[in-house]
Amino acid sequence: MVDVNENPFDGTDSIFERKQPLKKDTFTPDTIFHRDEEIEFYINALQDVIVGHDPNNVFVYGPTGVGKTAVTKWVRDKLEEKAEAEDIPLTVVGPINCRNYRSAYALVNTLVNEFRDPENQLPESGYSTDSVFEFLYEEIEAVGGNVLIILDEIDNIPADARNDFLYELPRAEANENTPITDAKVGLIGISNDLKFVDVLEPKVKSTLGEREIKFGPYDATELRDILGYYADIAFREDVLGEDVVPLAAAFSAQERGDVRQGLRILEKAGEYARMEGAEGVTEAHTRRATDTIETDELLDYFEHDLSSQQALTYLATTLALIEPKHEASTKRIYNLYSSIAESSGRRVKSERKIYEFLDQLSMQGLVRSAERNLGRKGGRKYIYEVTDDPTDIINAALQSSYSDAVPSNVNGILEHYLEDEATEFEAPDTTDDEQQNLWQFT
Template sequence: MSDDDTEFTGSNDVEGDDTHGFSTDFGDTELGDDEPKQGLFDDLLSGEPIFENKEVLRPSYTPHELPHRSDQINKMATILVAALRGETPSNILIYGKTGTGKTASAKFVSKELESTSQKYSVPCDVEYINCEVTDTQYRVLAQLANKFIEKNKERIDDRIDSLEDLLGAIEEYEAGNDPSADESELFDYPDELADAPDDPNVSTGADNPDTPNESPVETEGYEDGDTAGDSGATADGAAEPSHPLASTPFDSVAEIEARIESLEEDKDSFEDVPMTGWPTDRVYNVFFDAVDYDERVVVIMLDEIDKLVEKSGDDTLYNLSRMNSELENSRVSIIGISNDLKFTDFLDPRVKSSLGEEEIVFPPYDANQLRDILEHRSDVAFKGGALSEDVIPLCAAFAAQEHGDARRALDLLRTAGELAERSQAETIVEEHVRQAQDKIELDRVVEVVRTLPTQSKLVLFAIILLEKNGVHSINTGEVFNIYKRLCEEIDADVLTQRRVTDLISELDMLGIVNAVVVSKGRYGRTKEISLSVPLEETEAVLLSDSRLSDIDDIQPFVQARFEN
């Protein structure tokens, strides 16, 4: 890996940069030397590590506690508890700026929801989709369809296992063996199989249009009444073991075998959706059938929902929000998470009102709240005494200035720790936090610049060339002239000046340049442009693009400015 490669990864992770250190030491490690040499990693390992458990500072870690989010978490729980009563929870829209704990809180609540639903045997499934990655209707529906198919298959397998156990128990009983040793197993007939008895259609599952419309509430009532009643009687009469079928909805072994067969047919009938290639309505139908196969409440969590709407409109949301009127066995509820408050403006009014039944806002954290969050994490993350007193308050203050972003605060703390570790310091001090702040900022710039389209890179390069040559108050016309020359040099299409003005505004929005509109009296208004990011590093990123690196001698372009 060349130094350049390492520098422009755009990662905040200092570890990657350690390769710089290694490369210089490499030459000293001579192979074949008799004396045991310090290995490549020995020096680095010999320092006292600062971290006890670095993982807890990474974005992938889901904390068990979320300080300062109890209001939002309680509100979500109050809405979602309906699912545990077998009712359909209202749809929820969660708003808030980046790093305000939306995803972490929603995931925390859904984990609790699923575990409570298991505890009380109320069927409830939560599915999480990140719409930044899964950003078309096809992909969202295909991913959901495949997840529910997988869940259905697992449930079918469990049911078949229970039925086979039941068959085994009957065999034992009929052979005259005393079943009392296995009694609990024998009579612990799974509640969910209790849907078989009076209704001959049930076994045909999703493919059968006659499957009864029973809400989970009704199921509960049914279990309490019939099945549970039977089990109770059996338990009471434990002294006289009854026939294993007594506590089940089946009358004969043949019925059980028929049920197993029909479950196996159901399982074989599920066809996974390929990630491309089918018509969308076919994908929708498969998804619909997979969800409706069982009685359950399904919560679909769409994170970064604005990205889905931006990329592929509101069809997916429209289809998901009208499903409940057609579903027979299950109910669907949607949680949308977004950091763009305005995305609902682009929604069909019906979708907008259905999706926004409940809205929960996640405000930015202030410095004190960020401090609490960091303190909670640092107890686990660092060795005792590794942090000097002012480190957490400084990280919190920097992140609060940003926009109350907990992710940024955690990144700062981790990066500061990594920098301290790298310099073999025993404690993290204020200076490490400042260095971490610069590093993260530079990494962000590098990443943004690296991923710009070529035309924007050319515009930015033109601005850099002007700045490098000491031009102050750069205006759009000057940028355009240099840009034009650069395009000619690399054979790129030349956009109109109007389009270049738009690209400058985009760079301004990304925080790479600063463009202020100034009035020039009777000559109208113009933009004065200046660079907001470090010049040399940005230029190096631009030149790492293979197309731009073809531009050799750039000086004449700037001189051309004076000729125009």
């Protein structure tokens, strides 16, 4: 029974000293581990600024959570420090995350405002895109000297901004149509989409990719050092069992070599220990954290990264995949999407829109498409796969605010799917209608 006169919150924490370093990128480490070579390439690319040549454009790429942004910020700070000491005119803007902007207008607007004083900010609308670009060029000319613009998640740059940003901006000084005569612009683009540069027009590709720096995943030994550094700051003294960091490091190395995932495991393991009122964090807490980490990450997607229509499409793709035929064709995905959207009282969009949502999910790395030949019948169709374990996706959906869209008999169908996966599977000749009738939509 709860004593209503007692306050259940506890003002003490015997496990965590400071949780913030384990949280999403709100903490700047004062040491960067195991990136000496990448830092050397970076310094080399930006050295020209210090000796008075034009800045190079730099393209930094690699998977998620491997230090691209952390290293970029570190190098940026060192460059600014050196430029100031040597009296070299330098203005650095960013990193600005392109994912947050839906149009060229919005992105350029933010950039202009980075240059301007708080009392002279541009409003969110009211000008043409050409005019805001014009303002940007004026601001760049006004500060003069070297201007470095850092764009993070550059693969998400609004389509209507691609050419202007990735090609025109870096060569603005040479272009007579811009007011820029003095300033020298350099662009630093960061991406975790390794194919991004390949799909660019050759002229844009050679501009942005003037210098390319590749970041690979960390191995277990490297992750042990990095996670150990964060653990020392985040946890109270002597609460961490000696296996905790090595276990979190080994798990993350096996998965993607991503620091962020390792930090989440440490945080979760600490939370389990705290919830139990344990004296310290043990190997068992860490194993429990690794068991649930995948579902947690997917839950994050459902709750924060995906729009409701994308989330329903993602769920429908997973359902199509676990049906007896295990074939997520666009038609099946659309049928399932319509049923779950309708049964959960959400808007049902047109079939054409599904292609767009699937494309967006594919850009986020959540689904993959493959073209399939229809054999004698001729023609081709697209089928989709999910990149995570369907069991984890369904568990995450069930814990998310989309649980009302998950069919009530999902676990039974998932069980059959897992059995099929364990045996040599031959696709049954089931029709779409038969498959549709399997499901119990709530």
